[in-house]
Amino acid sequence: MEITLISIFVLGYLAITLEHTLKIDKLIPALAMMAILWALISLFHLPVFEVDTLMRKLKPSHVDEVLLHHLGKTAEIIIFLLGAMTIVEIIDYFNGFSTIKSFIKTKSKKGLLVIFSLLAFLLSAIIDNLTATIVLITILQKVIQERDTRIWFSGLIIITANAGGAWSPIGDVTTTMLWIGDKVTTLKLIQYLLIPSLICMTVPVALATTLPAFQGNISEDLDGSDNEVHPNGAAMLYLGLSAIVFVPVFKTLTHLPPYVGMMLSLAVVATFAEYFSNAKINITSIDADHEEHSSHSPVHRSLSKIELPSILFFLGILLAVAALESLGMLFEFAGALNSALPNSDVVVMLLGLGSAVVDNVPLVAASMGMFSETVDHPLWHFIAFAAGTGGSMLIIGSAAGVVAMGMEKIDFFWYLKKISWLALAGFIAGSICFIAMRDFFF
Numbered sequence: 001m002e003i004t005l006i007s008i009f010v011l012g013y014l015a016i017t018l019e020h021t022l023k024i025d026k027l028i029p030a031l032a033m034m035a036i037l038w039a040l041i042s043l044f045h046l047p048v049f050e051v052d053t054l055m056r057k058l059k060p061s062h063v064d065e066v067l068l069h070h071l072g073k074t075a076e077i078i079i080f081l082l083g084a085m086t087i088v089e090i091i092d093y094f095n096g097f098s099t100i101k102s103f104i105k106t107k108s109k110k111g112l113l114v115i116f117s118l119l120a121f122l123l124s125a126i127i128d129n130l131t132a133t134i135v136l137i138t139i140l141q142k143v144i145q146e147r148d149t150r151i152w153f154s155g156l157i158i159i160t161a162n163a164g165g166a167w168s169p170i171g172d173v174t175t176t177m178l179w180i181g182d183k184v185t186t187l188k189l190i191q192y193l194l195i196p197s198l199i200c201m202t203v204p205v206a207l208a209t210t211l212p213a214f215q216g217n218i219s220e221d222l223d224g225s226d227n228e229v230h231p232n233g234a235a236m237l238y239l240g241l242s243a244i245v246f247v248p249v250f251k252t253l254t255h256l257p258p259y260v261g262m263m264l265s266l267a268v269v270a271t272f273a274e275y276f277s278n279a280k281i282n283i284t285s286i287d288a289d290h291e292e293h294s295s296h297s298p299v300h301r302s303l304s305k306i307e308l309p310s311i312l313f314f315l316g317i318l319l320a321v322a323a324l325e326s327l328g329m330l331f332e333f334a335g336a337l338n339s340a341l342p343n344s345d346v347v348v349m350l351l352g353l354g355s356a357v358v359d360n361v362p363l364v365a366a367s368m369g370m371f372s373e374t375v376d377h378p379l380w381h382f383i384a385f386a387a388g389t390g391g392s393m394l395i396i397g398s399a400a401g402v403v404a405m406g407m408e409k410i411d412f413f414w415y416l417k418k419i420s421w422l423a424l425a426g427f428i429a430g431s432i433c434f435i436a437m438r439d440f441f442f
Helices: 002-017 027-043 063-093 109-127 129-143 147-166 173-180 186-208 233-254 258-276 288-294 298-304 308-326 329-340 344-354 360-370 378-393 399-408 412-418 420-440
Strands: 048-052 057-061
Touching: 002 027, 002 308, 002 329, 027 063, 027 308, 048 063, 048 308, 057 063, 063 173, 063 233, 063 258, 063 298, 063 308, 109 129, 109 147, 109 186, 109 233, 129 147, 129 399, 147 186, 147 378, 147 399, 147 412, 147 420, 173 186, 173 258, 173 360, 173 378, 186 233, 186 378, 186 420, 233 258, 258 298, 308 360, 344 360, 344 378, 344 420, 360 378, 378 399, 378 420, 399 412, 412 420
Parallel strands: none
Antiparallel strands: 048 057
16 A cells, blocks of 8 residues: 555656646646545555654554644645735735836946845845745846846846745745744754855856856846836835744744734735725625725735645645655655665755755655654754755746746756756855854854
8 A cells, every 4th residue: 555655646746747748737736646645544544643753753643633733734834825925915016026126226237147136135035035036037027128138137036036045934935844844943044044045146146247148238228117106115015025024033922833923914014005005994805895896905906816826736745745744654764765875965965956856845845754853953954955945956946947937938958058057056055065064163
């Protein structure tokens, strides 16, 4: 039966990886795989376990209890992401991100590269690397009209956004998973990963400035026409970003799960959004009498634009991995892996390389079930770095890369030839920096 379950997981995983080839949204195999795995566990009354992190061993449990436990952990991540996505969409509703464009004054390609790289690094740490990539490429399209030049900038934005997302608990989905799963804490994550992430950003950018694509100036006028800016756009940008940054502070002060703080932040941002739009505060009503009014509500509009397929994908893949974890398979695999490769650094770097080929969400979810190290163990921080930055080596290896590929129609092999080596250089340099800091300073 174990072979059957593993085969189902591998087939589902393969279908997720070949999403673009099969032309089937990855949420479909993720949900199917999850449902089938748990159904077989229940139908055949397979023994399930919980990992005792204190004793570092498995203890028997009941399928209902285990499933409810994993559903609760998964729901924490999903609700957190829903809140963050809604706040970002509310900022966009007021065209708040156009405020960032006012900071761009130079026409030098090297200067623009540095500006966009720093913006990507900082923004991705606040609003996550996927959203930061969307925002910056949108701005880039208004600044640089020539596509051949723009796709080079887009490639570097992918690298720097993924690097920026690695050191923040809200910067990347995988890092958020480790944070919510009590594997890492905010201060230690920043302490361990800020400098390696900076190195991971700086090395590719420094190398890129020597390339012909970033020589000279752009000829376009930076002061050209732009979309109409909402009078409260800047206020909503600063309020929304501050609200998201407040979440780790709230968790530290109250010791409550992060989604509680995110819901509080969403409530505050939504209140100001409704006030600025002169709309009646009526977030939950779906009555027909309010239908016309609701269409003008920034909260309703923002909720309707959320990527629900991504949310369902997280639900499916996390619970599918949880099924294998509850059977003890991942725990046993981790033991065998550690015996074969005693150096955990090699294992984690292989995970980083693997995240360039397959989705890093299931990889990190699997690692959370494989290892039982205590909170803030360096292993978890290295996993956060490797999974977050390793995906930059292929354009399909990260959510930021996939969205950039769609927005700019970037060719897979063009990226492989022109950008991948820059991402690899940054990944290796950052990994070496992390290992050196861990061994000599922490």
